[in-house]
Amino acid sequence: MAHSPQTGYTIKKWIENEYSYFWQESYGQIYPTLKKLVAEGYANCEPEAKFENGRGQIIYQITDAGRLELTNWLKKEPQIEKLRYEILLKISFGKNAETQTLLTHLDEFKTRNKRLVQEMNSYMVQMDERSEEVECFYSQLTALCGVYVYSAMEKWAEEAKRRILERNNEKNE
Amino acid sequence: MAHSPQTGYTIKKWIENEYSYFWQESYGQIYPTLKKLVAEGYANCEPEAKFENGRGQIIYQITDAGRLELTNWLKKEPQIEKLRYEILLKISFGKNAETQTLLTHLDEFKTRNKRLVQEMNSYMVQMDERSEEVECFYSQLTALCGVYVYSAMEKWAEEAKRRILERNNEKNE
DNA sequence: GTATCCATGTAAATGGTTACATGATTCG
DNA sequence: CGAATCATGTAACCATTTACATGGATAC
Numbered sequence: 001m002a003h004s005p006q007t008g009y010t011i012k013k014w015i016e017n018e019y020s021y022f023w024q025e026s027y028g029q030i031y032p033t034l035k036k037l038v039a040e041g042y043a044n045c046e047p048e049a050k051f052e053n054g055r056g057q058i059i060y061q062i063t064d065a066g067r068l069e070l071t072n073w074l075k076k077e078p079q080i081e082k083l084r085y086e087i088l089l090k091i092s093f094g095k096n097a098e099t100q101t102l103l104t105h106l107d108e109f110k111t112r113n114k115r116l117v118q119e120m121n122s123y124m125v126q127m128d129e130r131s132e133e134v135e136c137f138y139s140q141l142t143a144l145c146g147v148y149v150y151s152a153m154e155k156w157a158e159e160a161k162r163r164i165l166e167r168n169n170e171k172n173e
Numbered sequence: 174m175a176h177s178p179q180t181g182y183t184i185k186k187w188i189e190n191e192y193s194y195f196w197q198e199s200y201g202q203i204y205p206t207l208k209k210l211v212a213e214g215y216a217n218c219e220p221e222a223k224f225e226n227g228r229g230q231i232i233y234q235i236t237d238a239g240r241l242e243l244t245n246w247l248k249k250e251p252q253i254e255k256l257r258y259e260i261l262l263k264i265s266f267g268k269n270a271e272t273q274t275l276l277t278h279l280d281e282f283k284t285r286n287k288r289l290v291q292e293m294n295s296y297m298v299q300m301d302e303r304s305e306e307v308e309c310f311y312s313q314l315t316a317l318c319g320v321y322v323y324s325a326m327e328k329w330a331e332e333a334k335r336r337i338l339e340r341n342n343e344k345n346e
Numbered sequence: 347g348t349a350t351c352c353a354t355g356t357a358a359a360t361g362g363t364t365a366c367a368t369g370a371t372t373c374g
Numbered sequence: 375c376g377a378a379t380c381a382t383g384t385a386a387c388c389a390t391t392t393a394c395a396t397g398g399a400t401a402c
Contacts, residue, residue: 002269009353019265022258026391031355056398057353067269074270078259078278080285082362085195086251088318092192094311096175096240097247105251112253137340138267145261145329152325156318167310182381199363204383229370230381255390 001043002070005061008034018139021116021146034060042066091160099168103161110157113150120146174216175243178234181207191312194289194319207233215239264333272341276334283330286323293319 001011008030015025037043043066046059062070087109094102120143127136127143174184181203188198210216216239219232235243260282267275293316300309300316 002266007353008355019262022256022261024255024257027353027355028357028391028393029389056396070266070269074263074266075274077281078263081256081258081260082197083195083254083256084197085254085318087254088195088315089192090247090251092311092315093175093243093247094314095308096243101248108250135268137336138265141267141333141336142261142265144332145258145326148325148329148332149322152321153318156321159317159321160314163310163314180381181383186380200381200383201363201365201385202361229368 001060001062002067005046005059007057007059009057019142021120022142037066042069094164099164102164106157106161106164110154110161113154113157116150117147117154120144120150174233174235175240178219178232180230180232182230192315194293195315210239215242267337272337275337279330279334279337283327283334286327286330289323290320290327293317293323 006014008027011034012025012027012030015023034043034045038045038060041063043060043062046061087105090097090105091102124140124143124147127140130136179187181200184207185198185200185203188196207216207218211218211233214236216233216235219234260278263270263278264275297313297316297320300313303309
C-alpha cells in the first residue's frame with residue numbers, strides 16, 4: 001500500500017513474490033488487519049471502487065496518518081528475529097539418528113539452498129534489466145541478503161556432510 | 174530428556190544455552206507438553222523424586238516409546254523454516270525512510286552478528302576443550318552453522334551500508 | 347463447460363509469549 | 375535478612391495458520 005493502492009489479494013501476491021524468503025502473511029492476517037488499519041485511520045478503502053467492474057474488489061490506500069506511522073515504525077529498532085530451524089534441531093539430536101538420515105536431510109537442505117541462491121541471483125538480474133522502469137534498489141539489497149545467507153547455508157551443509165562422513169570413517173577403522 | 178533425565182526447568186536452561194540461536198521455548202510451552210508427553214506414554218516422571226530434597230522438582234525421563242517416536246521424528250524431512258526478518262522488511266521499505274535510519278539499523282545488525290560469530294566461535298573452542306568428557310560433535314556442527322550464517326549477515330550488512338552510501342553520494346553530485 | 351484465477355472473508359484450531367502466583371533454597 | 379536462583383505452573387492474551395465458503399472472470 002505504501003507503494004501503490006492495493007487490494008488484499010494483490011498485497012498477498014506481492015508478499016509471495018517479493019518477500020517470501022524473509023516474510024509471509026496469510027489471508028487470515030491480511031484481511032482483518034486491513035479493516036483494522038481503516039478503523040484506525042491509517043488507510044482508507046475506496047467504496048466507489050467496490051464492484052466497479054463487477055468484481056468485489058476493495059482497493060486500499062494509505063493515508064497521511066498511515067505514512068507518518070510507517071516512518072515512525074521504520075525508525076524503531078528492528079526486533080531481533082526468532083528463528084526455528086528444525087533441521088538444526090534434528091542435527092543436534094544426531095546421536096539418536098542414523099548417519100544416513102542426517103546425510104539425507106543435509107543433502108536436501110543443500111539442494112534447496114543452492115536453488116534459492118540461483119533464484120535470488122536471477123531475481124537480481126531481472127531487477128537490473130527493469131531498473132529504469134521501477135525503483136528496485138531496496139529489493140535488490142534484500143535479495144542480496146538472500147544470496148549471502150543461502151550461500152552460507154549451502155556451504156555449511158556441505159561442510160557438515162563432510163565432517164559426518166569423516167567421523168564415520170574414523171569410527172569404522 | 175533424550176540425553177538425560179531432566180526437569181522442566183533444566184530443559185528450559187538447556188535450550189537457552191545450547192539452542193537459543195536457532196530454537197526457543199517458554200515455560201508456557203514446556204510444562205504443558207511435558208504433561209502431555211507423560212499422558213501419551215512418551216515420557217514418565219519419577220513420583221519418588223517429587224519433593225525428594227524438600228523441592229518440588231519433577232524429573233522426567235524418556236520412555237522406549239518416546240525414543241521410538243524421536244527416531245521417527247528425526248527421519249521425517251525437516252520443515253522448511255518460516256523466517257521473519259524485520260530488518261529486511263524495513264530495508265525493503267527504504268524509500269520511505271531516511272538514509273540515516275537505514276544505516277543505523279544496518280550498523281546495529283552488523284554489530285550484533287559480529288558478536289554472535291565471536292560467541293559461536295568461543296563456544297566451539299569450549300566444546301573442543303571438553304571433547305573428552307562430553308559428546309559434543311553435533312553441538313559443534315550446529316554452532317558451525319551459526320558461524321557461517323552470522324558471518325554472512327555481517328558481511329551483507331557491511332555491503333548494504335556501502336551500497337547505500339555510494340548511492341547517496343551519486344544523488345548529491 | 348470446467349478449471350483456474352481473482353477476490354473477500356471467517357471460524358476454529360494451533361502455536362507461542364507474557365505476566366503472574368507460589369514457595370523453597372542458596373549465597374553473600 | 376535480602377537477593378538471586380531453582381522450580382512449577384496457569385490464565386490471558388496475542389499471533390498465525392488452516393480450512394472452508396462464496397462467487398465472478400478468464401482461458402482453454
